[in-house]
Amino acid sequence: MSQTAGYEPTDRTVPTRSRHRASYDRELVHSILDEAYVCHLGFVRDGAPVVLPTLYGRVGERLYVHGSTGSRPLRMAGQGGGEVEAPGLAVCLTVTHVDGVVLARSAFHHSVNYRSVVVHGVARQVTDPEERRIALDALVDHVVPGRSLDSRPADAKELAATAVLRLDLQEVSAKVRTGGPDDEPEDLALPYWSGVLPVARRYGTPVPADDLDPAVSVPAYLTALG
Amino acid sequence: MSQTAGYEPTDRTVPTRSRHRASYDRELVHSILDEAYVCHLGFVRDGAPVVLPTLYGRVGERLYVHGSTGSRPLRMAGQGGGEVEAPGLAVCLTVTHVDGVVLARSAFHHSVNYRSVVVHGVARQVTDPEERRIALDALVDHVVPGRSLDSRPADAKELAATAVLRLDLQEVSAKVRTGGPDDEPEDLALPYWSGVLPVARRYGTPVPADDLDPAVSVPAYLTALG
Numbered sequence: 001m002s003q004t005a006g007y008e009p010t011d012r013t014v015p016t017r018s019r020h021r022a023s024y025d026r027e028l029v030h031s032i033l034d035e036a037y038v039c040h041l042g043f044v045r046d047g048a049p050v051v052l053p054t055l056y057g058r059v060g061e062r063l064y065v066h067g068s069t070g071s072r073p074l075r076m077a078g079q080g081g082g083e084v085e086a087p088g089l090a091v092c093l094t095v096t097h098v099d100g101v102v103l104a105r106s107a108f109h110h111s112v113n114y115r116s117v118v119v120h121g122v123a124r125q126v127t128d129p130e131e132r133r134i135a136l137d138a139l140v141d142h143v144v145p146g147r148s149l150d151s152r153p154a155d156a157k158e159l160a161a162t163a164v165l166r167l168d169l170q171e172v173s174a175k176v177r178t179g180g181p182d183d184e185p186e187d188l189a190l191p192y193w194s195g196v197l198p199v200a201r202r203y204g205t206p207v208p209a210d211d212l213d214p215a216v217s218v219p220a221y222l223t224a225l226g
Numbered sequence: 227m228s229q230t231a232g233y234e235p236t237d238r239t240v241p242t243r244s245r246h247r248a249s250y251d252r253e254l255v256h257s258i259l260d261e262a263y264v265c266h267l268g269f270v271r272d273g274a275p276v277v278l279p280t281l282y283g284r285v286g287e288r289l290y291v292h293g294s295t296g297s298r299p300l301r302m303a304g305q306g307g308g309e310v311e312a313p314g315l316a317v318c319l320t321v322t323h324v325d326g327v328v329l330a331r332s333a334f335h336h337s338v339n340y341r342s343v344v345v346h347g348v349a350r351q352v353t354d355p356e357e358r359r360i361a362l363d364a365l366v367d368h369v370v371p372g373r374s375l376d377s378r379p380a381d382a383k384e385l386a387a388t389a390v391l392r393l394d395l396q397e398v399s400a401k402v403r404t405g406g407p408d409d410e411p412e413d414l415a416l417p418y419w420s421g422v423l424p425v426a427r428r429y430g431t432p433v434p435a436d437d438l439d440p441a442v443s444v445p446a447y448l449t450a451l452g
Contacts (some may be wrong), residue, residue, distance in 0.1 A: 012271070038338065041277075042277035046237070048316045051319070053342050070377055071242060103448075106376060107380055108380045108388070120276075140333050144327060151330070181435055193327065193438065194239075198433065200427075203425055206423050208420070209421045211259070212421060216417060216419050226423075
């Protein structure tokens, strides 16, 4: 499969419902992933599901998450570097944007406009120092583009305390709902307001740290986000 | 345990990391749950984790999610009403608010201010008609308070097509990070801006449906959200 082709649908990336909303388009998936920075990472522990919010970064067709070497999912993912010899951790990584609340005349047809990406796969610990460095920069730059060049890089002690997991974008789907309510024809004359209440993320004014030297001004990459 | 006491910590609701950020306070948990309406629901299928975004509602110490009777998790949860006889579906339901991006002088100490709730438990299908009605109203009112009274209730056919799952709030924890960056003392003089970029949800101006009668004005409960 070429880099420009879409992701190959699999049994678990084809939804049982609302198939018309599913997409395997690479650019759409990337754009949804790049607009967020908190994902919900699911894994199985003692047979039961666990879902935790965590930051992530993307480098091409690879997603990275990180955490303390003492954290549960990172310990469970074991070792495994560029050559990937470890069993790894089966995960499902999901990213969701809510773009609007959809109010229909009928309670039944209420909905939400959203864009989501679901990635299935096996996450493995990255041990290669160069890939770890790239991943950690990507994690910072994913939240605030350009920030990795304007902060102190991790030192040896910090690197030793940080585990990085990689999840390749292979079994991936996006799902998107847009537009207004889908009311039943016989409901259109009902006296209830219907339409969409748009929802978006809003950045506020940057709040400097209490101990920040007042001579250090807010960087342009930060005001660009507002 | 009384209704006012906190949730009892269990092995899986006590985090291995950042324990000082964990809370079992009932009011805090409720407030985090009530401010969002999209959760990430995790379950296990064929031994692998699945995480899907979905709407939810809360009625006291019960969470409800709903979906088509044909959807995978709802089919998997099987039957089980008020007396709960079915095996149900082991789930982890997670809700996360991002309140700010925390920029430290060091890449390592970059973080996010957030409030999250993680609920572990077994979700079971609700079959009692009265509880189903309460749950469906709660799902609509959770997104737009007051809306269930200002829309057409579900009819028999719509009710038959809708499955409702209940998840009791028993094994629950919240996790909260607030405040500025935790930089190392030796980094404080570095020339990098540090502080918090606030993040919040913003509602836009309601967009009426194309086929809405212009005589129907935007209801007060909607403008109250903006």
